[in-house]
Amino acid sequence: MSEKRQYPTVLTIAGSDSGGGAGLQADMKTMQAFEVFSTCVVVGLTAQNTLGVQGAYPADESVVRAQFESIMADFEIRAAKTGALFDERRVKEVAKNVSRYKIKNLVVDPVMVAKGGAPLLDEDGVRTMKEDLLKRALLVTPNIPEAELLSGMSIGNLEEMKKAASKIQALGVPNVLVKGGHLAGEKVYNFALLGSETFVLTGEKVNTARKHGTGDTLSAAIISLLAKGCSLKSAIIAANDYMNAILPQPLFTGHGHGSLNHGLWKNPEKVRESLTGESLSRQLVIGLGNVQYDEQKLLGLVEEACQAGMTVVQYREKGEKRVDFEKRLEIARKLKGLCAAYGVLLFIDDDVDLAILSKADGVHVGQDDTSVEAIVERAPELLIGLSISTMQELEKSKKDLAQITYIGVGPVYETTTKTDAKPAIGLEGLKAIKNQVKVPVIAIGGINEENAVAVYSAGADGLAVISAITNSDHLIETVKKLIKHGEAT
Ligand SMILES: Cc1ncc(COP(=O)(O)OP(=O)(O)O)c(N)n1
Ligand SMILES: Cc1ncsc1CCOP(=O)(O)O
Numbered sequence: 001m002s003e004k005r006q007y008p009t010v011l012t013i014a015g016s017d018s019g020g021g022a023g024l025q026a027d028m029k030t031m032q033a034f035e036v037f038s039t040c041v042v043v044g045l046t047a048q049n050t051l052g053v054q055g056a057y058p059a060d061e062s063v064v065r066a067q068f069e070s071i072m073a074d075f076e077i078r079a080a081k082t083g084a085l086f087d088e089r090r091v092k093e094v095a096k097n098v099s100r101y102k103i104k105n106l107v108v109d110p111v112m113v114a115k116g117g118a119p120l121l122d123e124d125g126v127r128t129m130k131e132d133l134l135k136r137a138l139l140v141t142p143n144i145p146e147a148e149l150l151s152g153m154s155i156g157n158l159e160e161m162k163k164a165a166s167k168i169q170a171l172g173v174p175n176v177l178v179k180g181g182h183l184a185g186e187k188v189y190n191f192a193l194l195g196s197e198t199f200v201l202t203g204e205k206v207n208t209a210r211k212h213g214t215g216d217t218l219s220a221a222i223i224s225l226l227a228k229g230c231s232l233k234s235a236i237i238a239a240n241d242y243m244n245a246i247l248p249q250p251l252f253t254g255h256g257h258g259s260l261n262h263g264l265w266k267n268p269e270k271v272r273e274s275l276t277g278e279s280l281s282r283q284l285v286i287g288l289g290n291v292q293y294d295e296q297k298l299l300g301l302v303e304e305a306c307q308a309g310m311t312v313v314q315y316r317e318k319g320e321k322r323v324d325f326e327k328r329l330e331i332a333r334k335l336k337g338l339c340a341a342y343g344v345l346l347f348i349d350d351d352v353d354l355a356i357l358s359k360a361d362g363v364h365v366g367q368d369d370t371s372v373e374a375i376v377e378r379a380p381e382l383l384i385g386l387s388i389s390t391m392q393e394l395e396k397s398k399k400d401l402a403q404i405t406y407i408g409v410g411p412v413y414e415t416t417t418k419t420d421a422k423p424a425i426g427l428e429g430l431k432a433i434k435n436q437v438k439v440p441v442i443a444i445g446g447i448n449e450e451n452a453v454a455v456y457s458a459g460a461d462g463l464a465v466i467s468a469i470t471n472s473d474h475l476i477e478t479v480k481k482l483i484k485h486g487e488a489t
């Protein structure tokens, strides 16, 4: 076989949903959205549509085995997941093949019952899954009813989710993610037990019947990110963000529960539409020039900032040393990987080529940079941020406002970070510009954890900062304060 590095390739071991919204179809659509190559072992077929499951037809074990043989003879599988496995015989066959081919990064989505109530795993299958399959997995992702069956206890709240996760871990699987969507309450809590580390992820409870395939989609997103080299924790966090982004915008297809819009994440038009104020609200602008040309410091700081809750990173390379294009591309690609893992948007300052080649989400341009028209013509997939410093610039840019994602307004306060900054416009200048536009206003220039509240009160929809982060000796606290000030106004 060729020694060439392989494109990240993943495997779903699951049942087919003829209705296309769940099962291996949901998995493969999700994998496409995350830009990994997907392969599948079909463990059985269902005759199914958005109204329910009309029939289930397990595949013969020899057919399951033959598919494993074909896939493993050719592909380098970086991560795999299981979905509906139907019964004890198929669970055993899958477990055997997972061992035979030493499949790593296996996520078991212990699918037991379809959304409409149809059983997708019999009782003996559940027992075999507990005894034989879980110990071969990296992670198991039960929902509440599945966690109850696996743990043998009933679950009515977060505390019980935690207890159940420990009981499931004791079955031999090192990491457990219990999905709390079935519990009552306005928010959804998902509880993760990764080794001895625990954390809770929240999501909005979306008031829609179109939740079919959510478990498949979440686990497919997790293995796609694992295949791209993300840590398990980052993969879970980013997959949760993906769910929160696509759940509110289902597809109205069929006459029953409809479907998730799996491609939404990567469709720029849709991403633009689904961007909330929150997703643009805290931007870290940074480059090597802001961190004494120390690459590890840059990447470390960006990762920490993403973890802490910054929502956008802008890669802006200014400073006395020249950083050549090749190096900037290398950095931008690394930043893209980091940001994607946390569901953070990456913008590139000034350079449209760099934004295209690094697959950044957007580009930020000033008044004298590439025109908005030219960017849209060349790279319609890019989100666009545009600097506005004065009413005159706003007037000149009004024709472009419909095409752009946000305007960067400032400097609001004096700043020493940008050597050629225009005069500070103050809170009054910010207010005046805000009053003239519908597009989100991201304030920049001299903003820090103390004055952020005033900036928000003047009408800013978000903040962009450099020194508030690069000079902070308590970054998590700094970001927390930026978040708090935004929430307070
Ligand atoms: C969010 C945000 N707002 C304004 C700017 C300034 O951009 P620009 O006018 O292109 O100046 P330089 O950044 O190139 O010095 C920004 N980068 N980000
Ligand atoms: C890039 C830029 N554009 C206007 S002011 C500025 C610099 C912001 O840096 P700081 O947050 O350290 O004042």
Ligand SMILES: [Mg+2]
Binding pocket: 349, 350, 364, 365, 366, 369
């Ligand atoms: Mg610029």
